[in-house]
Amino acid sequence: MTQVNQGVRPKQSGKSPVKQPSLSQLRAFTAVAEHLHFRDAAAAIGMSQPALSGAVSTLEEALGVQLIERTTRKVLLSPAGERLAVRAGVVLEAVAALMEEAEAVRAPFTGVLRLGVIPTVAPYLLPTVLRLVHERYPDLDLQVHEEQTSSLLEGLAAGRLDLLLLAVPLGVPGVTEIPLFDEDFVLVMEQDHWLGGRADIPRDALRELPLLLLDEGHCLRDQALDICREAGRTQGAPVTTTAAGLSTLVQLVAGGLGVTL
Structure with missing residues (x-):
């Protein structure tokens, strides 16, 4: 048989409960x-x-x-x-x-989506992407940030960005890569260049050509240099001029300063 003591309160600590801040x-x-x-x-x-x-x-x-x-x-x-x-x-x-x-769970494709994109593709893809997003997801607030790859990855890791559009593969731990499309590298030269008009240009032609590249930090620059190294271009072969954007590179080529990839 269990005895029940009525009117007995449990002991209370002398400390008052901590108030939670609002x-x-x-x-x-x-x-x-x-x-x-x-x-x-x-x-x-x-x-x-x-x-x-x-x-x-x-x-x-x-x-x-x-x-x-x-x-x-x-x-x-x-x-x-x-x-x-x-x-x-x-x-x-x-x-x-x-x-x-x-x-986002309650109403998908609403709210803010912060998209990071590299400068080499932003001018060419964003007009189409922004139009499609606005048409299909009118309640989505798409915010675009154009930066170089290293800065974009830092923003993703810090939570400043949600989604990145850049060149892959990256091989960064904790980052999921979804390939969207492939693009071929082409050699851009002025119209009357001695290699102009050839259907097939040998890779070894890249060894000594005056090469124009994007500034350091652009992934396209690194990819172009990889191709040149595969073609046997030495580390000391001159890169005569650099530019911040592809459109500038093309204009420099048209002006006869060199070739670019």
């Missing part, structure tokens, strides 16, 4: 940490200055630490505030990512 408090604190000015911080997040000040004070009370050092002239972060501002920013970014993910 997202509104974290937003207020990170805004102050960024602007170091209550009025500017309040305007940045659309909150009244008294409400913002109250949110920060409540957060300090909940955490049990002083975050802001207030003086008559300026606002400073305390040492603890500097550390916790970083943590608060991470929390808010994670919440924003959670909301974006939930929205």
